[in-house]
Amino acid sequence: MAEIDNNQSGDTRRDFLKKTSLFTALSLTPLTVLKAADNKVDERFAELFEKIPLNLKVNNKPYTLKVEPRVTLLDLLREQLHLTGTKKGCDYGQCGACTIHIDGVRVNSCLSLAVMNEGKSITTIEGLAKGDELHPMQAAFIKHDGFQCGYCTPGQIMSAVACVREGHANSKDEIREYMSGNICRCGAYPNIVDAIQEVKEGGKAI
Secondary structure (H helix, E strand, C coil): HHHHHHHHHHHHHHHHHHHHHHHHHHHHHHHHHHHHHHCCCCCHHHHHHHCEEEEEEECEEEEEEECCCEHHHHHEEECCCCCCCCCCCCCCCCCCEEEEEEEEEEEEHHEEEEHHHCCCCEEEECCCEEECCCCCCHHHHHHHHCCCCCCCHHHHHHHHHHHCCCCCCCCCHHHHCCCCCCCCHHHHHCHHHHEEEEEEECCCCC
Protein backbone atom coordinates (compact mmCIF):
# COMPACT_ATOMS: atom_id res chain seq x y z
CA MET A 1 0.00 0.00 0.00
CA ALA A 2 2.85 2.31 0.85
CA GLU A 3 4.25 1.87 -2.70
CA ILE A 4 0.86 2.68 -4.26
CA ASP A 5 0.49 5.75 -2.10
CA ASN A 6 3.97 6.95 -3.12
CA ASN A 7 3.14 6.55 -6.83
CA GLN A 8 -0.14 8.41 -6.39
CA SER A 9 1.66 11.11 -4.45
CA GLY A 10 4.24 11.42 -7.26
CA ASP A 11 1.51 11.71 -9.91
CA THR A 12 -0.21 14.39 -7.88
CA ARG A 13 2.97 16.39 -7.56
CA ARG A 14 3.62 16.11 -11.30
CA ASP A 15 0.08 17.21 -12.12
CA PHE A 16 0.43 20.12 -9.74
CA LEU A 17 3.71 21.23 -11.35
CA LYS A 18 2.27 20.94 -14.86
CA LYS A 19 -0.78 23.00 -13.95
CA THR A 20 1.30 25.56 -12.10
CA SER A 21 3.64 25.95 -15.11
CA LEU A 22 0.69 26.38 -17.45
CA PHE A 23 -0.94 29.05 -15.28
CA THR A 24 2.39 30.86 -14.94
CA ALA A 25 2.91 30.87 -18.72
CA LEU A 26 -0.60 32.16 -19.30
CA SER A 27 -0.20 34.89 -16.71
CA LEU A 28 2.97 36.10 -18.44
CA THR A 29 1.46 36.03 -21.93
CA PRO A 30 0.37 39.49 -23.21
CA LEU A 31 -3.39 39.92 -23.39
CA THR A 32 -3.22 40.84 -27.08
CA VAL A 33 -1.54 37.52 -27.88
CA LEU A 34 -4.15 35.58 -25.93
CA LYS A 35 -6.93 37.40 -27.74
CA ALA A 36 -5.28 36.73 -31.09
CA ALA A 37 -4.99 33.02 -30.30
CA ASP A 38 -8.57 32.91 -29.04
CA ASN A 39 -9.88 34.58 -32.17
CA LYS A 40 -7.59 32.54 -34.45
CA VAL A 41 -6.07 35.66 -35.99
CA ASP A 42 -2.45 34.81 -35.29
CA GLU A 43 -2.12 33.58 -38.88
CA ARG A 44 -3.46 36.93 -40.05
CA PHE A 45 -1.21 39.00 -37.82
CA ALA A 46 -0.60 41.60 -40.52
CA GLU A 47 -4.26 42.59 -40.36
CA LEU A 48 -3.77 43.84 -36.81
CA PHE A 49 -1.56 46.66 -38.05
CA GLU A 50 -3.29 49.96 -38.61
CA LYS A 51 -2.94 51.17 -42.19
CA ILE A 52 -1.87 54.74 -42.83
CA PRO A 53 -2.98 56.92 -45.77
CA LEU A 54 -0.20 57.65 -48.25
CA ASN A 55 -0.17 59.98 -51.23
CA LEU A 56 2.71 59.88 -53.67
CA LYS A 57 3.53 60.01 -57.34
CA VAL A 58 5.14 57.05 -59.08
CA ASN A 59 6.41 57.50 -62.64
CA ASN A 60 4.32 60.69 -62.90
CA LYS A 61 1.15 58.87 -61.87
CA PRO A 62 -0.51 59.95 -58.59
CA TYR A 63 -1.51 57.27 -56.08
CA THR A 64 -3.66 57.41 -52.97
CA LEU A 65 -2.93 54.33 -50.89
CA LYS A 66 -3.24 52.81 -47.44
CA VAL A 67 -0.16 51.03 -46.18
CA GLU A 68 1.08 49.42 -42.99
CA PRO A 69 3.78 51.44 -41.19
CA ARG A 70 6.26 48.56 -41.48
CA VAL A 71 6.06 48.22 -45.29
CA THR A 72 9.16 49.25 -47.21
CA LEU A 73 8.96 51.31 -50.35
CA LEU A 74 10.41 48.34 -52.24
CA ASP A 75 7.61 46.02 -51.13
CA LEU A 76 5.00 48.68 -51.86
CA LEU A 77 6.26 49.08 -55.42
CA ARG A 78 6.51 45.37 -56.11
CA GLU A 79 3.56 43.91 -54.23
CA GLN A 80 0.97 46.66 -54.16
CA LEU A 81 1.70 48.62 -57.35
CA HIS A 82 3.06 45.57 -59.25
CA LEU A 83 6.11 47.46 -60.51
CA THR A 84 8.42 44.47 -60.38
CA GLY A 85 11.28 45.99 -62.36
CA THR A 86 12.79 47.14 -59.08
CA LYS A 87 14.47 44.01 -57.72
CA LYS A 88 14.78 42.68 -54.19
CA GLY A 89 18.34 41.50 -53.73
CA CYS A 90 19.96 41.57 -50.30
CA ASP A 91 17.16 43.56 -48.58
CA TYR A 92 19.90 45.24 -46.50
CA GLY A 93 20.86 48.14 -48.77
CA GLN A 94 24.14 46.53 -49.76
CA CYS A 95 23.62 45.36 -53.35
CA GLY A 96 21.82 48.26 -55.07
CA ALA A 97 19.35 46.06 -56.97
CA CYS A 98 16.44 48.04 -55.54
CA THR A 99 17.75 51.50 -56.52
CA ILE A 100 15.09 54.04 -57.47
CA HIS A 101 14.89 57.83 -57.58
CA ILE A 102 13.02 59.79 -54.91
CA ASP A 103 12.60 63.42 -55.96
CA GLY A 104 15.50 62.86 -58.34
CA VAL A 105 17.86 61.36 -55.74
CA ARG A 106 18.92 57.71 -55.94
CA VAL A 107 17.83 55.65 -52.95
CA ASN A 108 17.88 52.00 -51.94
CA SER A 109 14.15 51.42 -51.68
CA CYS A 110 14.57 48.45 -49.32
CA LEU A 111 15.82 50.89 -46.65
CA SER A 112 13.01 53.40 -46.99
CA LEU A 113 9.64 52.92 -45.29
CA ALA A 114 6.80 53.69 -47.66
CA VAL A 115 5.08 56.03 -45.18
CA MET A 116 8.18 58.24 -45.10
CA ASN A 117 7.58 59.23 -48.71
CA GLU A 118 4.34 61.15 -48.35
CA GLY A 119 3.94 63.63 -51.21
CA LYS A 120 7.18 62.61 -52.91
CA SER A 121 7.82 61.75 -56.54
CA ILE A 122 9.18 58.26 -57.22
CA THR A 123 10.80 57.08 -60.44
CA THR A 124 11.40 53.40 -61.09
CA ILE A 125 13.01 51.64 -64.04
CA GLU A 126 9.55 51.44 -65.65
CA GLY A 127 9.40 55.23 -65.72
CA LEU A 128 12.60 55.92 -67.67
CA ALA A 129 11.52 55.08 -71.21
CA LYS A 130 9.12 57.27 -73.16
CA GLY A 131 6.71 54.78 -74.64
CA ASP A 132 8.68 52.60 -77.05
CA GLU A 133 11.66 54.96 -76.96
CA LEU A 134 14.33 53.73 -74.59
CA HIS A 135 16.10 56.07 -72.22
CA PRO A 136 19.65 56.82 -73.50
CA MET A 137 21.12 54.89 -70.58
CA GLN A 138 18.99 51.84 -71.34
CA ALA A 139 20.06 51.95 -74.98
CA ALA A 140 23.72 52.30 -73.97
CA PHE A 141 23.53 49.29 -71.64
CA ILE A 142 22.17 47.20 -74.53
CA LYS A 143 24.80 48.50 -76.95
CA HIS A 144 27.70 47.76 -74.59
CA ASP A 145 26.32 44.51 -73.15
CA GLY A 146 26.19 46.06 -69.70
CA PHE A 147 24.43 43.02 -68.27
CA GLN A 148 24.34 39.23 -68.36
CA CYS A 149 21.66 37.66 -66.17
CA GLY A 150 19.94 41.05 -65.94
CA TYR A 151 18.82 40.82 -62.31
CA CYS A 152 20.88 43.78 -61.13
CA THR A 153 20.38 45.77 -64.34
CA PRO A 154 17.40 47.94 -63.28
CA GLY A 155 19.28 49.12 -60.21
CA GLN A 156 22.47 49.60 -62.20
CA ILE A 157 20.66 51.76 -64.77
CA MET A 158 18.90 53.86 -62.13
CA SER A 159 22.22 54.47 -60.38
CA ALA A 160 23.94 55.17 -63.70
CA VAL A 161 21.42 57.86 -64.59
CA ALA A 162 21.89 59.45 -61.18
CA CYS A 163 25.66 59.18 -61.48
CA VAL A 164 25.63 61.28 -64.65
CA ARG A 165 23.11 63.78 -63.26
CA GLU A 166 25.17 64.20 -60.10
CA GLY A 167 28.23 65.07 -62.16
CA HIS A 168 30.18 62.00 -61.07
CA ALA A 169 30.88 60.50 -64.51
CA ASN A 170 33.92 62.54 -65.52
CA SER A 171 36.29 59.58 -65.67
CA LYS A 172 36.21 55.80 -65.51
CA ASP A 173 37.68 55.85 -62.02
CA GLU A 174 35.04 58.30 -60.82
CA ILE A 175 32.27 56.22 -62.38
CA ARG A 176 33.57 53.09 -60.66
CA GLU A 177 33.66 54.91 -57.32
CA TYR A 178 30.15 56.31 -57.54
CA MET A 179 28.72 53.06 -58.91
CA SER A 180 30.39 50.95 -56.21
CA GLY A 181 27.13 50.55 -54.31
CA ASN A 182 25.69 48.46 -57.13
CA ILE A 183 26.87 44.87 -57.27
CA CYS A 184 26.95 42.81 -60.47
CA ARG A 185 27.61 39.17 -59.66
CA CYS A 186 28.13 38.45 -63.36
CA GLY A 187 31.05 40.89 -63.46
CA ALA A 188 29.82 43.17 -66.24
CA TYR A 189 31.49 46.20 -64.63
CA PRO A 190 33.75 47.24 -67.56
CA ASN A 191 30.79 47.29 -69.95
CA ILE A 192 28.65 49.20 -67.45
CA VAL A 193 31.36 51.85 -67.15
CA ASP A 194 31.60 52.11 -70.94
CA ALA A 195 27.84 52.59 -71.23
CA ILE A 196 27.80 55.34 -68.62
CA GLN A 197 30.78 57.09 -70.19
CA GLU A 198 29.14 57.07 -73.61
CA VAL A 199 25.96 58.66 -72.26
CA LYS A 200 27.98 61.28 -70.39
CA GLU A 201 30.06 62.16 -73.45
CA GLY A 202 26.98 62.13 -75.69
CA GLY A 203 25.66 65.15 -73.83
CA LYS A 204 22.03 64.10 -74.10
CA ALA A 205 19.64 65.37 -71.44
CA ILE A 206 18.79 62.51 -69.12
